[in-house]
Amino acid sequence: MTAPADLSPAALRALARRGDWTGSTAGASRGWLQCNLAILPEAYAGDFEAWCRANPRVCPLVAVGKPGDPRLPALGSDIDLRTDLPGYSIFRHGEPAGHAASVGELWRDDFVAFTFGCSFSFEDVLIREGVDLRYLARGEREAIYRSTLESIPAGGFAGPLIVSMRPLQPADAIRAIEVTARYPLAHGSPVHIGKPAAIGVDPDRPMETLGRVSVQDDELPVFWACGVTPQLAIRQAAPDLCITHRSAHMLVTDIPMATLRDRSVAEGSPPLN
Amino acid sequence: MTAPADLSPAALRALARRGDWTGSTAGASRGWLQCNLAILPEAYAGDFEAWCRANPRVCPLVAVGKPGDPRLPALGSDIDLRTDLPGYSIFRHGEPAGHAASVGELWRDDFVAFTFGCSFSFEDVLIREGVDLRYLARGEREAIYRSTLESIPAGGFAGPLIVSMRPLQPADAIRAIEVTARYPLAHGSPVHIGKPAAIGVDPDRPMETLGRVSVQDDELPVFWACGVTPQLAIRQAAPDLCITHRSAHMLVTDIPMATLRDRSVAEGSPPLN
Numbered sequence: 001m002t003a004p005a006d007l008s009p010a011a012l013r014a015l016a017r018r019g020d021w022t023g024s025t026a027g028a029s030r031g032w033l034q035c036n037l038a039i040l041p042e043a044y045a046g047d048f049e050a051w052c053r054a055n056p057r058v059c060p061l062v063a064v065g066k067p068g069d070p071r072l073p074a075l076g077s078d079i080d081l082r083t084d085l086p087g088y089s090i091f092r093h094g095e096p097a098g099h100a101a102s103v104g105e106l107w108r109d110d111f112v113a114f115t116f117g118c119s120f121s122f123e124d125v126l127i128r129e130g131v132d133l134r135y136l137a138r139g140e141r142e143a144i145y146r147s148t149l150e151s152i153p154a155g156g157f158a159g160p161l162i163v164s165m166r167p168l169q170p171a172d173a174i175r176a177i178e179v180t181a182r183y184p185l186a187h188g189s190p191v192h193i194g195k196p197a198a199i200g201v202d203p204d205r206p207m208e209t210l211g212r213v214s215v216q217d218d219e220l221p222v223f224w225a226c227g228v229t230p231q232l233a234i235r236q237a238a239p240d241l242c243i244t245h246r247s248a249h250m251l252v253t254d255i256p257m258a259t260l261r262d263r264s265v266a267e268g269s270p271p272l273n
Numbered sequence: 274m275t276a277p278a279d280l281s282p283a284a285l286r287a288l289a290r291r292g293d294w295t296g297s298t299a300g301a302s303r304g305w306l307q308c309n310l311a312i313l314p315e316a317y318a319g320d321f322e323a324w325c326r327a328n329p330r331v332c333p334l335v336a337v338g339k340p341g342d343p344r345l346p347a348l349g350s351d352i353d354l355r356t357d358l359p360g361y362s363i364f365r366h367g368e369p370a371g372h373a374a375s376v377g378e379l380w381r382d383d384f385v386a387f388t389f390g391c392s393f394s395f396e397d398v399l400i401r402e403g404v405d406l407r408y409l410a411r412g413e414r415e416a417i418y419r420s421t422l423e424s425i426p427a428g429g430f431a432g433p434l435i436v437s438m439r440p441l442q443p444a445d446a447i448r449a450i451e452v453t454a455r456y457p458l459a460h461g462s463p464v465h466i467g468k469p470a471a472i473g474v475d476p477d478r479p480m481e482t483l484g485r486v487s488v489q490d491d492e493l494p495v496f497w498a499c500g501v502t503p504q505l506a507i508r509q510a511a512p513d514l515c516i517t518h519r520s521a522h523m524l525v526t527d528i529p530m531a532t533l534r535d536r537s538v539a540e541g542s543p544p545l546n
Contacts, residue, residue: 170466170467
C-alpha cells in the first residue's frame, strides 16, 4: 500500500506517530521534502558530520538536532524524531539489530539527529518538469543497489555508495539530470548513467526494491546516491547504538521542495538549521 | 592543422579576412563564443527566424543583422560577415553549390544574417568545469551525424536534426549535461545520450568528422543539436541563394562565454542584438 500523495506532511507524521502508518513514504505528500535520518551518540557526531560534508551527494545535510533533543522545529514545529517516521532501523556496535515503529525507549541524552534530503522528494519535481517516469505507470518503483563506488572516508566513517536506480528514456534522463542538479539538498544530480556493470550493479539483482523494477530496451538506468549509504558507513564506525530511518520510511517535512531550488549544500551550518 | 586556442577572436577573424586561415575553428580562441551563420534573402527571413525560435536547441539565435548589412557590431566592432569566417557553404535553390573562402561577390542588398551559438564554444567551459574530454587527449574530435529526430517545421523550413557526438564516461556525461544546460545560447543540454540506434545513428559512420572518432567501452555517446541542421532545412525552403558557415568553420565573436551563463534564448529580439 502506498501512502497518499496528497496527505499533508503533518497529517502523515501524525499517522506514523500513532502507529497507524508503518509503510513506505515513496510517493507520499508530493511536493514536500522527505529526509533521511541518522541518530548517533554525540561522541560520533563530529566525525559523522565530517563524513556527510565530504560526501554531499550522498548525505546533503539539511538540519542537525541539538544533543538529546528529539525535536527538529526547523523542519516542522511538531516533529518528534522518536515517533514521526513510519519505520526505524537500529544498529548496535555497527551491526543491524532490527527495525522498530518508534524509538522512544531507546532515546538517550547524548543522541544527535542528522537529516539529509531524499530522492523521493524530487520525483514530484520531475513530473512537474515534464519528465516521463514511465516506471511509475508500469507499477514499478526505483530499486537500490550496493555499488563499487566508494564514499570519501572521514573519521571512522567509510564504505561503498548505495545507489537508487530509475530507468528513463534518454531525453528524459537528460532532463532529469538538469532538474535534479538544481536540488543539491535532495542528492542533486545522478552519480552514474547507463553501464551498470561499471559500478558493479546488475539491474536485475537489487539490494532492495519497493516493487517490480525493469529497464526497457529504450531506457537507460540512471543512478542517484541513496540515503541508505550511511547505514553501511555506520557499520565501519560502529557506535554502540545508532538509529536511522528504515529504508524508504522517511521523515516527511514541512519544507516545500519549491523553496529548495538552487539552494546549495552549505559550507557552514546545515542550511535549514 | 588546428587554429590556435589562444589567438584572440579579432586576430583569428583578421587571419580569415586576409585568406590566411581557411581551416576549422574547433579549439580556436578558447573562452569566446563561436557562432553558426545563415544568410538568406529578406523574403525568407521571417520564416527562418520562426523556425529558429521553434527549435531553440538547434538554432539558439544570438544576433540577427540588418537587411543588406554585412556587419554585426554586437558580436565584434570590426566584423565583416563577407570575409571573417574561414569558410562558407553556398546553396542555390536549396542545393549545395560549393564552398568559398569569402562571399563578397555574392553579397546582396536583401541579405539578412542570422547567428546562433555553436557547441565548439562550450568545450572550453567543460574543461574548466573539470569534465574529462578524453577524446581530445586521444587526438580525436567530435563527429556529426544525420539523426532521425525531426526539427519542428516553420514556414517552408523543416528537416532532420544533425547532431554532434562526444564520447564521455558516465560521470563526465552527467557533469557535461549539467554544465551545458546553463548555456542555452550554445545549444544548451544534449538532445540524446547512449543508444545511438534510437536516433538512427551508427557512431562508426559519421556524416562528417574533424578527425578520428571512437566510443570506448566505458563511454556513452552524448549528442548535442548541431548548427549544420539549418543547411538541411534550407534545402526544404529552397531560397534562390543562401550562404552559411562551412561546417566547423565558425564566426569567432568577441563575446566571452562566461557572460552567457544562464542567459536564456530570448522570446523577443535575439539577446545580443
